[in-house]
Structures are given as C-alpha cells and as structure tokens.
Amino acid sequence: MKILVTGAAGFIGSHLCERLLQDPTHEVVGLDALIAKSPTPVNVREYNLRHLLLHNRFTYLQQDLLEANWDDILPQVDVVYHLAGMPGVRSSWGEEFKTYVTNNIEATQRLLEGCSKYPIKKFVYASTSSVYGEKTNQVNEDAITAPLSPYGVSKLTGEQLCKVYAHNVGVPVVVLRFFTVYGPRQRPDMAFHRFIQHIRQNKPIPIHGDGLQTRDFTYVKDCVEAITATAYAENIIGETINIGGKERASVLDCIAMLEELFGHRIDRQFMGKATGEPRHTWADISKAQVLLGYEPKIDLRTGLRDEIEDLRQTPYL
Template identity: 60%
Template sequence: MNRILVTGAAGFIGSHLCEELLKDEGNEVIGLDAYLDYTTPVWVKERHLSSLLTHPRFKHVKDDLLTVNWEQLLPGIDIVYHLAGMPGVRASFGPDFALYAKHNIVATQRLLEACKDSLVKRVIFASTSSVYGERKGKVDEDDLVLPLSPYGVSKLTCEHLCRIYSEQEGIPIVILRFFTVYGPRQRPDMAFHRFIKHMVEGVPIPLYGDGTQSRDFTYVGDCVRAVAAAATAKHLIGETINIGGRERASINTCIALIEQLLGQKASIRWMGHPAGEPKSTWADVSKAEKLLGYAPVVDLKDGLAAQIRYVQELYKR
C-alpha cells in the first residue's frame, strides 16, 4: 500500500488528484488542507472533498503548512504531492505579496526541511508556466525562466528550494509545471470560471487585454492523470516536466465557444492591460509524453462544456 500525502487537497487540482489516486486500490491518500479562503470560498472547498470524506482509503487533515506538525504527519508517507500554495498573478502585485512569500516560499521550505529527515520516496512539486515569462513558440523545460509577476517569482523560488534540498539533502524531487488548467472546480478567480458565471448571471464579462492573447489550455482530467503517473514512473527523480494541453486558443476564441455552448451572446467589460501575464503560452510536452505516457484527450469545447455544467450546478446550491 502506497501512503500518499497531497497538500492543497481541497483545491481545484488537488481534489481531482485525490480522486484519481484513489482509483488505484494500492493507494491510501492523506489530504492536507487548511481551507484558506483567499481565492476559493470555504464552502466550495468543502464541496470539493465531500465525496471523499467517506472513502475508506482517504483521510482529511485540516491544518496549515505553516504550523502543521510534520514530525507527526510524515512518518509512513511514501509520496508527497505539494500542490498547496497561494495562486493568482495579478493579486501578487502590491502588499499581498507577503502572503505569497509566506504560503509559497516559507511553507515549501518548511516541508522540505521535514522531508530531509523522513523516508519519503518522492516529493512532487506543482509549479507553473508563469516561471517562463514571455516566450515565443513552444517552451521546453530547459528554456530560460524569467517570470513577469511576483507570483511567478515565488513559484520559481520554490523550484530553486527543491533543487537545493535535492542536491544538499538527497530529497527525491520531481517538478511539474502546469499550463492554464481548466475544467470543473476551477477557482472562482480564474478566467473561464468568471466568464461562465458572469454570462449565466447576465452581467458583463471582465476581460483583461484585447482577447487575442493565447494560452495552452490543459483540461484538469488530463492533467491529473499525468500528475498521478508521476508517483511511480521510472527515471523521474530530478526532472522538471511541462504539463500542457491538447490545444491552444485565444481568449476571444474561448469566449466564442462559451457563447455557443450557452446559446447567448457575451457582454464585455474591458479591464485594461493584464499586469504580469504573457501574450501567449505554449508547452513542449514531449518529456511528459516520454516519461509519464502523457496523452491529453479532452478538446477545448468538451472541456468547456464540462466546466459550464459544473458552474451552473455550483451556483444553484
């Protein structure tokens, strides 16, 4: 039996990952989450985990990474997935960066300190495409990293901490860089969630930029299958791996797809130029294909349809 710890278990990707891991009867999952409500209300996070709380191989630990007693929690853990953190690009500018430093950098260093004295076989850190900054064309894992936002800086700092603790303390580290994950349970502050919610409510969509910016969109179901595979895949220790999607599209194209799926026209409220965000993202996923058997299958239209159903159901509570 593999005992797997997932930090940020009540979050968007974390809750999906717990469900994916539990499909393997050889896994026991401990989900750590403090239910912090900076970007997602507590009632939404509780809803994410509601179906897992009665699962015989799942245990929820409600605690903060900054205060949790790692000496009590880590013994017996085989795999650590570190997904918890402070998300959001635009919000990382200004005084709130102190929260990013605390919940991303300090919390990660504290976890790594605990892992050096444990017997964990693998620590998988969830990073982001934001570490790359502005790039033209596909980016692979060896490309220059030059973040455009304090959020990106905080995640890149965490990557450097992982590297240091791997080299100096021998912690078996794997880094995964996610590219614009979307789908059911996406955070309320993220674009697709906001677009769908505003259109369902009949109010204008808040749009940053002119809509021509493009993203490599990654459906959450595809994403977590790759993330789950990272627990046992061979030749992974020390690797940094992009997790991108099946297709790229502009924000304008995405809005047009949502209009088509909802059968209504969007009203746009222009919000100015987005601070800290690149014009485009595009992941080279050849390493993920080779090492994780990664093969995203959900196209953008089907993924958006699934997210629309989720958002509609969420706000009918």
C-alpha cells in the first residue's frame, strides 16, 4: 500500500509515518513544507524526521501543499492522511488568522482537488475537538458543532470541504476528530510541553483560569493506532469519528501527577482565562471502538512520564 502523509515532520505526523512503516507492505511518502510560522521550530521538525529519512520505504518531499504538483505525487497512492495544517487556538486571532485560512482551508481544498483526479481508496482528514465548542457532557459525533476560536472555524471549514468533494466528485473521505493529543514530540506551544519545560527551568507553571478545566487527553501512540486502523477498516467512508484518550483530568490533576513524577512541589502562576477554549472536553469514542477496533491503552501518568523522558533526551532543548 502506498500512503501519503501530509504534515509528516509534525508531532502526530512523524509518529504516524513510523507506525505505518512497521508494516513491510507499506511505502510512505511524507510531505511537509516546514513553514516558518508554525509553533514548532523548523529544527524540531527536522529532528522528528531523523529516523524516517534513513528508511528505504520512506520518501520525503519538502513541498507546500499550495504549490505541489499532484500529477507527480498522487499516482499509485492508495491512502492520503491529511495532517498538515496550522495548529493552535490562542494564536489564531487577529491578523494571524490569514495563516490559518491559507494552511487549513486553501491547502485542504487544493489537496482535495488533486485527489479528485486519482482513484485513491481513502482520504483521512485530521480534525479536532475544537469544532464542538463548549459542551458539558460526553460528546458524540452527532453533536452540534460550534467552534469558539478562529482555529476551530478553520478546521470545521476543512471538514465541510471534505464533505463537498465527497458528495460531488466522490473523494472517499473519513474525518477524525482528535482530543488533546500529548506525548513525546508534543508541540512546544502545548500545555504539557510548556509545563514540563517550566518545571525543568524552576519556573512556576502558568495556569489559565482556575485550573479546574478538564480535557480528554489522548496519548500520541494511541491516537496513531486509531489513524493507522483507518487504512484497513471497512465501511468507514463518509464517517466522522472521535479519537479520545484513556483518561480525562483537570489541569490541577495533571500538575499533581507532574509533582509526583518530578518528586517535588511545583509553583503555580494563575492567569486570566484563555480566549476561545472550552472549559471541558470529553469524547464519546464508541464509534471508534466499533469501526476501528480502537481501545486507548496508555494512562495519563505513564504518558506524562514518557513525555518528560523524551524532553530530557532531546538535544535542542
């Protein structure tokens, strides 16, 4: 099976490529523009690729989705995993939204346009729990979408583009909505990465709001197992599927775990509530369990320990 992964140098994308290559029948093409405006520095994304570049069934293309020649890339591709995009809720406001329009909307449309000309078997779009907005209970895929941030709007627009191309030209779309993915290689702008680095530098942890907000935390390797399963799963074309984690916790719960793992008390710095972020997220993953055989395995304490160890061993930090 020949598989194209966009955003291959990113946090989830690099893990996905490594997982796909564990199957000796897979050939993986990883595409990433290494755009400078990403919250993950270019040298970090290059570091993420270090093992992949040595693999004889991996081909790396440093190309922008807006400029790529699909006639050179898409022939013989069976599955497209579209993970490329501009992440981040807090940075999506104001003038910066232009970057989100370009990388999350325009780039997705152009890739879908390319895929409409070739007989790919599946187009898997990486979306986010941010499309749901504020919900009080466990949320399933039928819930009304009401994003609270421009980032969430841009990802929901990408979902709608997928549906347009599925309906009109038959692109075989599957939408996955990720819930707060964490673990080794997590982006520097994400909470756990920032928390761990502040602790290592003996700085207080910045907490937005009261710290009682909760998230459904998804360990990256669990997430990648779900993504990989879409390549083999039957009867999933047209589906939207939540990918959540094994454990839900508050920010203060997570800091208590970090105190246990580091073996000392951690200072806290409470700040104003972040704009555009829901107070709670909680995924109903029953559809993923049925359609993908998905069962998250990694508990939060183990996942945090793995992320701490990864940051300790990363030479650029």
